[in-house]
Amino acid sequence: MLVLKTPEILYARSALSDDYDVVVSMAKGVNDQIDFHNAALVEKSAPINLATSQSADVFHVCGDDAAPWNLNGTYIGANHGWYGVFEMTVPDHGLSTSDIGMPWKDEKGAKFYLIKILDTNRIWMMPDNGGDLDHWSFASQLTGHLIDEKGRTFQGKMTVKTQLAPACRILNQAYLVDGHTPLEEGVVTPCKFLDVLDEYDIVNPAAVIESLKQNPGRVQNFVAAELDTLLTNKIRYQLQPWGACTVRHTAMVHRAFTLNLTGFIQTRTLLRREGDIHRYYIPDTRAFSVGGRNYDFGMVQDFPGPPAAPLQFGAGFGNLDSPDRLPSRFIQFLNKRSGSANGVDIGYVVGYSLTEGCTVPSVRAANCARAAFIHTSAKTYPIAMDEKVGRIEAGTKIENLAYRQYFSPCALSGHATAAYLHREGDAYVLYVDYHEAVKEDVIELPPFLSGQTVTVIEATPSVELLSGKNVPGSGIRLAVKRGTGHIVLAISSGSW
Numbered sequence: 001m002l003v004l005k006t007p008e009i010l011y012a013r014s015a016l017s018d019d020y021d022v023v024v025s026m027a028k029g030v031n032d033q034i035d036f037h038n039a040a041l042v043e044k045s046a047p048i049n050l051a052t053s054q055s056a057d058v059f060h061v062c063g064d065d066a067a068p069w070n071l072n073g074t075y076i077g078a079n080h081g082w083y084g085v086f087e088m089t090v091p092d093h094g095l096s097t098s099d100i101g102m103p104w105k106d107e108k109g110a111k112f113y114l115i116k117i118l119d120t121n122r123i124w125m126m127p128d129n130g131g132d133l134d135h136w137s138f139a140s141q142l143t144g145h146l147i148d149e150k151g152r153t154f155q156g157k158m159t160v161k162t163q164l165a166p167a168c169r170i171l172n173q174a175y176l177v178d179g180h181t182p183l184e185e186g187v188v189t190p191c192k193f194l195d196v197l198d199e200y201d202i203v204n205p206a207a208v209i210e211s212l213k214q215n216p217g218r219v220q221n222f223v224a225a226e227l228d229t230l231l232t233n234k235i236r237y238q239l240q241p242w243g244a245c246t247v248r249h250t251a252m253v254h255r256a257f258t259l260n261l262t263g264f265i266q267t268r269t270l271l272r273r274e275g276d277i278h279r280y281y282i283p284d285t286r287a288f289s290v291g292g293r294n295y296d297f298g299m300v301q302d303f304p305g306p307p308a309a310p311l312q313f314g315a316g317f318g319n320l321d322s323p324d325r326l327p328s329r330f331i332q333f334l335n336k337r338s339g340s341a342n343g344v345d346i347g348y349v350v351g352y353s354l355t356e357g358c359t360v361p362s363v364r365a366a367n368c369a370r371a372a373f374i375h376t377s378a379k380t381y382p383i384a385m386d387e388k389v390g391r392i393e394a395g396t397k398i399e400n401l402a403y404r405q406y407f408s409p410c411a412l413s414g415h416a417t418a419a420y421l422h423r424e425g426d427a428y429v430l431y432v433d434y435h436e437a438v439k440e441d442v443i444e445l446p447p448f449l450s451g452q453t454v455t456v457i458e459a460t461p462s463v464e465l466l467s468g469k470n471v472p473g474s475g476i477r478l479a480v481k482r483g484t485g486h487i488v489l490a491i492s493s494g495s496w
Contacts, residue, residue, distance in 0.1 A: 101216030
């Protein structure tokens with residue numbers, strides 16, 4: 001694969017099909033953290049340079065795919081801040097820096113503090129915390145007008161809730177060729193893989209309000225080094241060949257909180273343009289109905305646009321094959337038709353490791369009431385842990401391995417619905433899904449995997465591994481006894 005970094009964007013180019021490469025790009029997000037940006041097609045014959053990377057045919061706009069936490073009733077981290085600040089429009093408010101940190105009260109007596117002056121007409125007010133650093137108690141509403149100790153009264157022309165941002169204190173960011181050599185900016189660099197490191201603290205909003213009260217009359221830095229840390233995210237994005245990227249999270253909890261949910265991955269839908277067919281496949285699910293519409297993602301669902309209502313997946317919604325087996329992979333397809341802007345069929349998957357961290361199937365089932373939901377924006381939110389966990393105490397370490405990958409659906413097999421391969425830890429993992437019976441299918445793998453040991457991670461009863469415990473030179477052979485099924489195989493490989 002080839003990588004190129006500008007001051008604003010990182011580009012990673014690798015093979016997708018015989019005729020096309022995929023260019024995956026990353027950039028900085030709202031909190032200056034690292035986020036995904038776009039995915040685009042480029043013909044293999046196109047030169048390898050910045051101009052080609054910038055003009056490639058975008059088929060996936062994926063800014064805001066970095067995943068936040070949802071805790072104590074708010075999204076926070078990644079592109080999010082604590083959702084509790086009130087933005088007031090007060091024409092010609094006349095406030096200055098000397099007013100920052102001064103107390104105000106609303107009509108119900110709830111106390112608020114001026115935290116930021118946006119311009120001559122707009123200000124941010126933050127409610128006082130009636131709790132402490134571990135137990136928040138912020139007013140959730142601002143009622144009527146505000147009055148301060150000097151008798152000044154503000155009646156906001158418009159008051160809306162917004163996020164306290166920035167919320168992330170960046171500790172370390174690095175781009176390491178083959179995991180060890182810093183990437184030189186502006187130079188096209190070949191590599192086996194690229195590690196993108198992103199380590200940051202999520203600052204405790206309870207500490208922000210305390211600092212504000214103790215330091216009135218000063219412009220506030222919401223992520224100052226002395227502010228208390230809620231949790232620390234250490235994320236390693238590993239960009240790999242074949243359009244793959246693993247996402248390894250290690251989170252250290254510094255202040256106790258009540259978990260609502262966390263996914264570690266999330267994704268926008270692929271761009272469906274005229275001439276494309278957009279389909280969606282979620283293994284381990286069964287047919288269900290929402291709002292009078294029938295869905296069957298297990299049999300590959302046509303997905304022409306956002307759903308009218310959120311689509312929830314979980315045992316309580318009656319759409320899982322087994323309540324103990326939560327769906328762990330979410331696969332989209334763009335199939336080209338005559339006149340399509342895309343020159344090739346595209347597959348795209350986000351998923352969880354089945355062998356590491358908090359998404360080992362038995363662990364995840366114990367920690368999740370829901371497996372995922374698809375929002376009315378058509379954005380997909382897999383869930384690794386949710387309110388079933390309850391309160392998470394300080395000192396807890398949480399680890400997760402997830403992945404996302406763009407692939408050509410027919411590159412490895414002419415029979416499979418989806419087949420893709422990437423590296424997870426010390427092994428390559430092969431995922432193959434079928435929706436037809438096949439007497440014998442041969443999955444062609446890279447030559448360097450020939451002779452390596454094969455281990456079945458999971459398989460439906462309908463899919464059988466025919467080729468034994470080692471990878472034959474001709475490829476892995478599989479049989480599908482009935483019309484549907486899947487198999488996941490680990491292939492030992494040692495170090496990169």
